[in-house]
Amino acid sequence: MNRPIFITGIGTEIGKTVVSAIVTEALEADYWKPVQAGFETGTDSQRVQQLVTNTKTIIHPEIYCLQMPASPHIAAQAEQKTIDIDVITKKAVELEHKTADRPLIIEGAGGLLVPLNDQQSIADLILSLKARVILVSRNYLGSINHSRLTAAYCKQMGIDVMGWIFNDQYLNYEDEIVTWSGYPSLGSIPYLSEINPTFIHQQAENIRSTLYRYL
Helix, strand or coil: CCCCEEEEECCCCCCHHHHHHHHHHHHCCEEECCEEECCCCCCHHHHHHHHCCCCCCCEECCCEEECCCCCHHHHHHHCCCCCCHHHHHHHHHHHHHHCCCCCEEEEEEEECCCECCCCCEHHHHHHHHCCEEEEEEECCCCHHHHHHHHHHHHHHHCCEEEEEEEECCCCCHHHHHHHHHCCCEEEEECCCCCCCHHHHHHHHHHHHHHHHHHC
8 A cells, every 4th residue: 555645845835736736647646635724715626626637636525624714723723623633544544545556645734833733733644644745845035944944853753755846946945955954856846827737747747757766
């Protein structure tokens, strides 16, 4: 049975959903975002569904789909709910058995230390899932610091990191982050003002061989 691949990043609004779509397309994998907080303009699952074009991918429904665009634990509190990592992990095992012939891509919410409930964070979920991780970093002034902090926490917690996928461009930050963190680059996604299925497919073609090398 394949271990799931968890897409997380150095913060919010750094391109996790676009990267998730590209990785899903490249591996013809299934996609799952168990916790969605905020959906006024649509869910991330809906966006990935619109962007992926291969015929094998199945988009699995969220367990927690919360209306408030906030940290998941706050959004859950607003609806008098509690996000239970054990429930998510149990469902992940079921999905892995159903999709034994292809990977399961799981997209997180925010960064590693985003709380899911009063005691547990995204990092705790990753460890419970025994997932391998792709870290997403968007190149901007300050992203070296944020990326190094993320990498250091992964090492501290024993999280199994496959490598980085970068998006946007800023100086030579990608090389700096790879060198400082010790994690390889799996790909670099150029900036595009309008993301469409053609772009996703092209980027998937670009990184497919590298992804398989590190699986």
